[in-house]
Amino acid sequence: MVFLKNAVAKGAVCLDGSPPVYHFSPGSGSGANNWVVHMEGGGWCRNADECAVRKGNFRGSSKFMRPLSFSGILGGSQKFNPDFYNWNRVKIRYCDGSSFTGDVEAVETAKNLYYRGFRVWRAIIDDLLTVRGMNKAQNALLSGCSAGGLAAILHCDRFHDLFPATTKVKCFSDAGFFLDGKDISGNNYARSIYKNVVNLHGSAKNLPTSCTSKQSPELCMFPQYVVPTMRTPLFILNAAYDSWQIKNVLAPSPADPKKTWAQCKLDIKNCSPSQLATVQNFRTDFLAALPKPSPSLGMFIDSCNAHCQSGAQDTWLADGSPLVNKTQIGKAVGDWYFEREVSRRIDCPYPCNPTCKNREDD
Template identity: 80%
Template sequence: MAAAAASGAWLTRAATVLVLGFVVASAKAGDVDMVFLESAVSKEAVCLDGSPPVYHFSPGSGAGANNWLVHMEGGGWCSNAVECSVRKGNFRGSSKFMRPLSFSGILGGSQKYNPDFYNWNRVKIRYCDGSSFTGDVETVETSTNLHYRGARVWNAIIEDLLARGMSKAQNALLSGCSAGGLAAILHCDRFRDLLPATAKVKCFSDAGYFVDGKDITGNNFVRTFYKDVVNLHGSAKNLPASCTSKLSPDMCFFPQNVVPTLRTPLFILNAAYDAWQIKNVVAPSAADKKKTWAQCKLDIKSCSSSQLTTLQNFRTEFLAALPRPEQSPPSLSMFIDSCYAHCQSGSQDTWLAEDSPTVEKMQIGRAVGDWFHDREVSRRIDCPYPCNPTCKNRDDD
């Protein structure tokens, strides 16, 4: 019970119950139970600070009782010990700072606003490793006490979900936003292989299609950054072998090099003017020392004409990095809107609401539902900014 007591101390206003090696915590009405997977600690499947991994779980019901939606949280990456140490002090690197939360959007429980997934078993895997769940380094340096164990965290949580009933799934969708959206691509085929051969299994990436682009100085800032992430976390052995057999591991952190090799159906949701990529691929601080892009990065409406030209060029580059029809299976769907946004599936107002964003008169939630249930496979690519008045420009993660 010592572990339960410790976990309980991390959760103000929360009640905790220890059941078979994990702690379940819940708080106010509307919040979804947190599962502190204490049993994972013995497997060394832990957050950056060594604390146990966490997921939120809402059980399925009725016709959705044997269907599973597993959604991975986003939150960027850390590429060196200093960055990872900062994350140890918050929920990005430690479950000690995690709190209960409510579900919305693709995870929402309303039939009206999430008709295709509302009664499924819905899971949100919290992100506390900084490697899109790919890290696995055995050694823990005494000076930093950093645990690079993202892949072990993913494996431990998936094993726990299989034991909860996912091993008998009839339908399953692996999804994620941002770094979690990248993880949905990197773990897609592995997830498929862990589930029954008779199950319908697909993957959905929201704002996870990070491209290998140049910044405003002509350098490949994000390529160098990803290389550092892969090396630091020991990610190489956990990236899709279908890619690493042909390219260096750091290049297999880019979806454009992985998606054409996938065996499992995938849906790509992304803004063509992805807010995170504009801030960190196109105009990262290292390339914008005079901060001439500061206002533009905060609000696309504040961009100068020359900056807008750069953004339109990025859109062209982004679209060119998407898999062409002849490069991908016919089951690949896309929804690429012209919004300045990052992550659009986790909030009800962008997922499926009366005024949510549309492309070709289709809302995101309906497009994803139609694709999963084989009602329609589509590749919707929006016209250039500022053509779409339904956009909700935001930078959620």
């Protein structure tokens, strides 16, 4: 667990002004010059009140962060993570609430908040490159889950450009393909979230210019508008019935004042027939927003009611892990990274997949 105290002088700090943190496990053997950098998730804060709440926990302050164990894509067991187990493995902690895009010079005085997520990302990446030796990488994979999975898409080409042309660089987004969709009341609630995040954190200048040259900045927080403009190979892992998106994109609280969706949002098995029809339409819209097939694009879209499936061993690669076309997630990602096969798997509709583990993890 590395507290990057020298980053504070550069203004690269968490919401409360505390130093950034990453967790590091060095590579060995054949993986000594290979790197997987995984960004933690945890939603966004879109106003000073929401961000101030985060100052009191690990979502906004490194003072509350504790050591953690690595599993899933960061796991160190050859049996359960055969393609990446002996790589240099890094987990970047998330304490800015902007998917690492914020950079506002002025401190928010009323609640003493620092909107500096992009500086945090750059400070940690620079430390990995110059101090830890990531500049010598032969293989590098930028990954993340949820808000970190979105960050893996937003920073993908920028990450790629930090390496020599001889380094194989790819990106992997788990539960980060947030849909620009209408909620049950017909509003674009998710769009309003991102507009507020971008405005509060000063994110526009750090979003991919390949997208912002064509779209308004808040739309460039949605992967469906960014991914077609990307130059770097990408793997998209997502549940078609992503539990966070059903709660917050499809049926957010403002769109459901009578809480008629409360039980359905807890578990897809509780949905009424009409609610299930709405959820199936959400899946249809989600699939339509996915990028067109290409040789460098990998996909694993299962029919689970889950959110984040790469960080926990039981969903990544284990006996009983989710399968699509008889393949587990960990194998599908490895096959894509090493180009053993074109890896594009889209599951049949719910409730067709008995291997699903319906869970939420970061």
